[in-house]
Amino acid sequence: xxxxxxxxxxxxxxxxxxxxxxCVPISNHLYFYWYRQILGQKVEFLVSFYNNEISxxxxxxxxxxxxxxxxxSNFTLKIRxxxxxxxxxxxxxxxxxxxxxxxxxxxGTRLTVL
Amino acid sequence: xxxxxxxxxxxxxxxKEDVTLDCVYETRDTTYYLFWYKQxxxxxxxxxxxxxxxxxxxxISGRYSWNFQKSTSSFNFTITAxxxxxxxxxxxxxxxxxxxxxxxxxxxxxxxxIP
Numbered sequence: 001x002x003x004x005x006x007x008x009x010x011x012x013x014x015x016x017x018x019x020x021x022x023c024v025p026i027s028n029h030l031y032f033y034w035y036r037q038i039l040g041q042k043v044e045f046l047v048s049f050y051n052n053e054i055s056x057x058x059x060x061x062x063x064x065x066x067x068x069x070x071x072x073s074n075f076t077l078k079i080r081x082x083x084x085x086x087x088x089x090x091x092x093x094x095x096x097x098x099x100x101x102x103x104x105x106x107x108g109t110r111l112t113v114l
Numbered sequence: 115x116x117x118x119x120x121x122x123x124x125x126x127x128x129x130k131e132d133v134t135l136d137c138v139y140e141t142r143d144t145t146y147y148l149f150w151y152k153q154x155x156x157x158x159x160x161x162x163x164x165x166x167x168x169x170x171x172x173x174i175s176g177r178y179s180w181n182f183q184k185s186t187s188s189f190n191f192t193i194t195a196x197x198x199x200x201x202x203x204x205x206x207x208x209x210x211x212x213x214x215x216x217x218x219x220x221x222x223x224x225x226x227x228i229p
Contacts, residue, residue, distance in 0.1 A: 031215060043159070043205060045216040056216055089157060095215065103209075103217060105151075105159040 002026045004106035006092050012112045013082055021077045021109045023092030031095035032075045033103060034067065036060065038088045046090075049075065082113045117141065118208050120220035127196050128228050135191045135223045137206030143167075145211035148182065148189045153203040153222070162204075165189065196227045 005024045013019050025032050034046040047057040049067055066078045075094075079086055089110050093103040119138045127133045139148065150162040163173065165182050173180050177197075181190045193200055206220040 033216070035217070042221045043207075043217070043219040045218070048216060058216070091159060102147075102164060103215075104161070107158040110157070 004092055004094055004104050006090075006106040006109050008109060009107065010110045010112070012114065015084055015113055016081050019079050019082055019111065021079075021090050021092075021111070023075045023077070023094075023106055024073050025075055025092065025094030026096070026104055027073070029094035029096050029104070031055075031103075032067075032069070033093040033095075034077045035091040035093065035105075036088045037091065037108075038085075043091065046077070079111075082111075084113050087111055087113045116220075117218040118206050118220035120204075120206055120223050122223045123221070124224045124226070126226045126228060129198060130195050132192060132194045133196050133225065135193075135204050135206075135225065137189045137191065137220060139187050139189065139206070139208045141187075141208060141210050143210040143212045147209040149207040149209070149217070150180070150189075150191050151205045151207065151219075153205060155202070159205070162191075193225075196225075198227050198229050201225060201227045 004026055007022045011019055032049040035043050036046055037043045045058050047061045047067055048055045064080050068076050089108045091108045092106040095103050117140050121136055125133060146167045148165045152160040152162055163180055170182050170184055177194045179192045203222045203224045205222045207217045209215060209217050
């Protein structure tokens with residue numbers, strides 16, 4: 001069964017460094033998303049992406065964040081200058097053409113900012 | 115205002131007991147979708163069920179059942195004969211057609227099943 005994959009599973013970085021979190025959505029899906037979950041809290045929407053552009057973003061998704069689909073398979077989330085409060089689990093999700101409300105989540109990347 | 119409220123933050127039950135996890139949602143949209151996800155200690159989000167706003171039929175899947183009531187804006191989840199492997203955090207989520215396709219998650223209910 002096809003699934004969303006994410007790499008790395010755990011990323012440790014120093015405050016102020018740039019990080020890129022990678023996701024490979026399910027191959028025939030057209031809608032892509034990033035969510036964040038701070039430890040012990042709920043999952044929060046960051047951004048959705050469709051047709052090579054951002055379709056929606058939350059207040060959390062400020063200028064420090066960017067997303068990109070550099071090729072036909074990868075979908076990346078970049079944090080330019082990480083802060084301690086960026087430490088969280090980051091989930092990627094994707095949806096098929098005909099059912100954008102049915103989102104399939106990846107296993108997550110745990111980001112730790114020191 | 116919270117779009118999805120899970121009032122129970124932590125629940126503990128003894129194995130084989132039944133347990134119901136509550137979810138109350140808020141939306142002005144007539145077309146929306148409701149979801150339950152399980153998050154085991156390993157951290158991934160495991161999809162359990164998706165329901166659209168036009169289908170109020172309750173659903174049963176093995177030991178799991180869901181009770182969707184639009185009149186009370188609730189979408190409760192019951193586990194019968196709970197098992198230790200059911201121990202996890204359970205999230206209810208809402209997706210509205212008019213706000214696009216982002217998911218609004220509740221704060222989760224941490225379920226512990228004691229052997």
